[in-house]
Amino acid sequence: MAEQRAAEAGAAEEAARASADAPAGNGPADAPAGNGPAKESADAPAGNEPPAWRVLLGYVRPYRWTLLLGALLSLVTGAAGLALPLVARSLIENLGGDGGIASQLLWLTLLVFANAGLGALGYYILQRTAESVVLTARRSLTSYLLRLRISAVDASEPGDLLSRATSDTTLLRAMTTQSLIGLGTGGLTLVATLLMMGLVDVVLLGVTLGVVAAAGVVIGIIAPMIQRASKRAQESVGEMGASLERVLGALRTVKAAGAEEREERTVHEAAERSWRASVTSAKWTAVAGNTMFLAIQGVFLTVLAVGGARVATGSIEIGTLVAFLLYVFYLISPLQEVVSAITQYQVGSAAISRIREVWALPVEPTASGDRPALAAGGGEPAAVAFDGVRFRYAPDAPLVHHGVDFSVPARGMTAFVGPSGAGKTTVFSLIERFYDATEGRVLLDGRDVREWDLAELRASIGYVEQDAPVLSGTLRDNLLFGAPDTAEDALAETLRTARLDTLVARLPDGLDTLVGHRGTKLSGGERQRVAIARALLRRPRLLLLDEATSQLDAVNEAALRDTVAEVARRTTVLVVAHRLSTVTSADRIVVMDAGRVRAVGTHRELVASNPLYAELAATQFLTERADDGAGGPVAGEAAPGGPGGALPDGPSGNGPSGNGSSANGRAVDVTAGPAS
Numbered sequence: 001m002a003e004q005r006a007a008e009a010g011a012a013e014e015a016a017r018a019s020a021d022a023p024a025g026n027g028p029a030d031a032p033a034g035n036g037p038a039k040e041s042a043d044a045p046a047g048n049e050p051p052a053w054r055v056l057l058g059y060v061r062p063y064r065w066t067l068l069l070g071a072l073l074s075l076v077t078g079a080a081g082l083a084l085p086l087v088a089r090s091l092i093e094n095l096g097g098d099g100g101i102a103s104q105l106l107w108l109t110l111l112v113f114a115n116a117g118l119g120a121l122g123y124y125i126l127q128r129t130a131e132s133v134v135l136t137a138r139r140s141l142t143s144y145l146l147r148l149r150i151s152a153v154d155a156s157e158p159g160d161l162l163s164r165a166t167s168d169t170t171l172l173r174a175m176t177t178q179s180l181i182g183l184g185t186g187g188l189t190l191v192a193t194l195l196m197m198g199l200v201d202v203v204l205l206g207v208t209l210g211v212v213a214a215a216g217v218v219i220g221i222i223a224p225m226i227q228r229a230s231k232r233a234q235e236s237v238g239e240m241g242a243s244l245e246r247v248l249g250a251l252r253t254v255k256a257a258g259a260e261e262r263e264e265r266t267v268h269e270a271a272e273r274s275w276r277a278s279v280t281s282a283k284w285t286a287v288a289g290n291t292m293f294l295a296i297q298g299v300f301l302t303v304l305a306v307g308g309a310r311v312a313t314g315s316i317e318i319g320t321l322v323a324f325l326l327y328v329f330y331l332i333s334p335l336q337e338v339v340s341a342i343t344q345y346q347v348g349s350a351a352i353s354r355i356r357e358v359w360a361l362p363v364e365p366t367a368s369g370d371r372p373a374l375a376a377g378g379g380e381p382a383a384v385a386f387d388g389v390r391f392r393y394a395p396d397a398p399l400v401h402h403g404v405d406f407s408v409p410a411r412g413m414t415a416f417v418g419p420s421g422a423g424k425t426t427v428f429s430l431i432e433r434f435y436d437a438t439e440g441r442v443l444l445d446g447r448d449v450r451e452w453d454l455a456e457l458r459a460s461i462g463y464v465e466q467d468a469p470v471l472s473g474t475l476r477d478n479l480l481f482g483a484p485d486t487a488e489d490a491l492a493e494t495l496r497t498a499r500l501d502t503l504v505a506r507l508p509d510g511l512d513t514l515v516g517h518r519g520t521k522l523s524g525g526e527r528q529r530v531a532i533a534r535a536l537l538r539r540p541r542l543l544l545l546d547e548a549t550s551q552l553d554a555v556n557e558a559a560l561r562d563t564v565a566e567v568a569r570r571t572t573v574l575v576v577a578h579r580l581s582t583v584t585s586a587d588r589i590v591v592m593d594a595g596r597v598r599a600v601g602t603h604r605e606l607v608a609s610n611p612l613y614a615e616l617a618a619t620q621f622l623t624e625r626a627d628d629g630a631g632g633p634v635a636g637e638a639a640p641g642g643p644g645g646a647l648p649d650g651p652s653g654n655g656p657s658g659n660g661s662s663a664n665g666r667a668v669d670v671t672a673g674p675a676s
C-alpha cells in the first residue's frame with residue numbers, strides 16, 4: 001500500500017508536470033502532486049496545452065513496468081494466436097500425407113490453452129493498472145480541489161468540479177487500457193501480422209495495406225468529431241452535477257417554492273444534452289468501427305480476387321492463399337483494437353482537457369521550502385490591522401473595500417457594525433486570507449498575512465461563519481473538526497461553555513449522534529452553538545464571530561455573550577454585530593459603510609458623534625431584536641447587569657437618528673454605553 005501511495009504521488013507529479021508544458025510558474029506546473037506540497041499558481045491558465053497523451057503518460061509512468069508486463073502477456077497471447085495459422089497450414093499440407101496429425105492437434109490445443117491463460121492474466125494486470133491510473137488521477141485532483149483558492153471556487157460550480165473528479169477521471173481507465181495498451185499491443189500485433197503476411201506474399205500484403213490505408217484516412221477525419229462530442233457530453237454531465245447539487249443543497253427552499261418541476265426540467269435538460277452529445281459520439285464511433293470492418297471485408301474480397309488470380313496463374317500455392325486469408329482474419333482483432341484505441345483516445349482526451357482546466361485554477365500557497373515558517377505566536381492574543389485595504393472579489397467586480405484602515409490591539413472585543421453589504425464579512429475573509437487584498441495590507445501581529453505560513457495563520461484563528469455551517473457526520477466530528485486532538489475534559493468544558501451540554505445529554509447517542517447533511521437535524525441555534533464551540537476548541541489567538549448570535553434565544557445569547565466577553569479577556573475577538581447587546585459589551589466599535597470605516601469608538605462615543613451609528617443603534621439593532629421573536633427582552637433591556645450594562649427605557653419620539661424608538665413603538669435610550 002505504501003508503495004502504491006508512493007507510486008501515486010510520483011504519478012501525480014508526473015501528470016502535473018505533463019500538464020505543465022507552459023512556461024515555469026504558470027498554472028499547472030505548480031500543481032500539488034497528490035500528497036506533495038503545492039506552490040501558489042498564477043491566476044492565468046496555462047497557455048501551451050500539452051497533448052492529452054503526455055498527460056496520460058504522466059499518470060501512467062509509475063506503473064510502466066506493470067503495464068509493460070500486462071502488455072507483454074497480451075503480446076504473447078497475440079503471438080500464440082499468430083502461430084495457429086502456421087499449424088493449420090501444416091495440418092492442411094499433411095492431410096494427404098503419411099504423417100499423423102495427432103502431434104499438430106496437440107500443439108494446437110496447447111497453444112489455445114496457453115493463449116487463454118496468458119490472455120486472462122494480461123487482462124487482469126492491465127485492468128488493475130488502469131484502475132491505479134484512475135486512483136492516481138482522483139487523488140491528485142481531489143487534493144488539488146481542496147487547495148483551490150476561494151475565488152476559484154466562487155467562479156466554479158461545485159457540482160461540475162465534482163463531476164471532473166469522478167466522471168471524467170473514470171474515462172482514464174478505458175483510455176489507459178483501450179487507447180494506450182490497445183495502441184501498443186494492437187499496433188504491435190498488427191505490425192507482426194503484416195510482417196507474417198509479407199512473408200507469405202508481398203503482393204497480397206500491398207493490396208491489404210492499400211485498402212486499410214483508405215479506411216485510415218476516413219477514421220482520421222472522424223476522430224476529432226468524436227472528441228468534440230465527448231467533450232460536450234462530459235460538460236453536460238458537469239452541468240447536470242451542478243444543477244443537482246444546487247437543487248439538493250437547497251431542497252427545502254425548492255419544495256417550499258414549489259419549484260420542483262422547474263428544477264427537474266433544468267436537470268433533465270442537462271442530462272438530455274449529455275445524451276445527445278454521447279449519441280453523436282457513439283454515431284461517429286460506430287462509423288469509425290464499421291469503416292474498419294468494411295475495410296476488412298474489402299481486404300478479404302480483394303485478397304480473394306487477387307490471390308485467386310495468382311493461384312490460377314501459378315504464382316502462389318493454394319495453401320499460401322489460405323494462410324494469407326487466415327492472416328486477414330487475424331487482422332480483424334488488432335485493427336479493431338487500433339480503431340478502438342483511436343476513438344477511446346478522443347473520449348479520454350476530452351476528459352483530460354476538463355481535468356486540465358482544474359489544474360489551471362489557482363491554488364492557495366502551502367508550506368514550502370521557499371517560504372520560512374513563522375511562529376504562530378505561542379498562544380498570545382493577536383493584534384489585527386488593516387492598512388489602506390482596497391479589495392474587489394474579481395478583477396471585473398466593483399471595489400468592496402475602498403481603503404479600509406483600522407487597528408485592533410491584542411485582547412478585547414471589537415464589534416463591526418454597518419448596513420448590509422458594508423463589507424464587514426469581507427474583513428474576516430481577508431484576515432483568514434480566503435482572498436488577498438487588491439491593494440494595501442492586512443496585518444496580524446504587525447506582519448502582512450501574505451508573509452504568514454497559511455496553515456499557521458489559520459491555526460491562530462477561530463472563525464464562526466455567518467451561516468454557521470455544520471458538516472455531515474457526528475456531533476463529535478463537527479466539534480473536533482478544527483482541533484481533533486482535544487482531550488475529553490476540554491471538550492466537556494467547551495460543551496458547557498457553548499451551552500451544548502443539555503443538548504448532548506438529550507440526544508440518544510450523545511456526541512455520536514449523526515447531525516445529517518449540513519446539520520439539518522440540528523436547530524439553527526444549535527448549529528450556531530456547535531460552530532462557536534468548534535471555534536473555541538481551537539483555542540484561537542484571534543476569534544472571528546460573524547453574527548454568531550443571530551439565531552440564539554435570549555437565554556443562550558446572554559450566556560454566550562458572557563462566554564465571548566470572558567474569551568475576550570485572553571484573546572482578540574472580532575465580531576460582526578447585529579445586536580445592540582453585543583456592541584454595548586464591545587471594547588470598541590468599528591462602523592463601516594460602503595466599504596469604508598466611518599468611525600471607531602465606544603457605543604457611548606459613537607451614538608453622540610456618528611449619525612450613521614446612532615441611526616443603526618436606533619433602528620437596525622432594535623428592529624432586529626424586536627423581530628427575532630425570541631421572546632427575550634428588547635435590546636435596550638438586554639442583559640441587565642451583563643457586560644453590556646442595562647439600557648433603560650428613555651423618552652419616546654426621538655426619531656431614528658436620535659435617541660431611538662424601537663420598532664414596536666417603545667422608546668429606548670440608545671445613548672447608554674457599556675459598563676466599562
Ligand SMILES: Nc1ncnc2c1ncn2[C@@H]1O[C@H](COP(=O)(O)OP(=O)(O)OP(=O)(O)O)[C@@H](O)[C@H]1O
Binds near residue numbers: 154400421424427576
Ligand atoms: N464571494 C463574493 N463574490 C462577489 N461579491 C461578493 C462576495 N461576497 C460578498 N460580496 C459582495 O461584497 C459586498 C460586501 O459583502 P459583505 O458580506 O462583506 O457585507 P456585510 O457588511 O458583511 O453584509 P451583511 O451585514 O449583510 O452580512 C456585498 O456587496 C456583496 O454582494
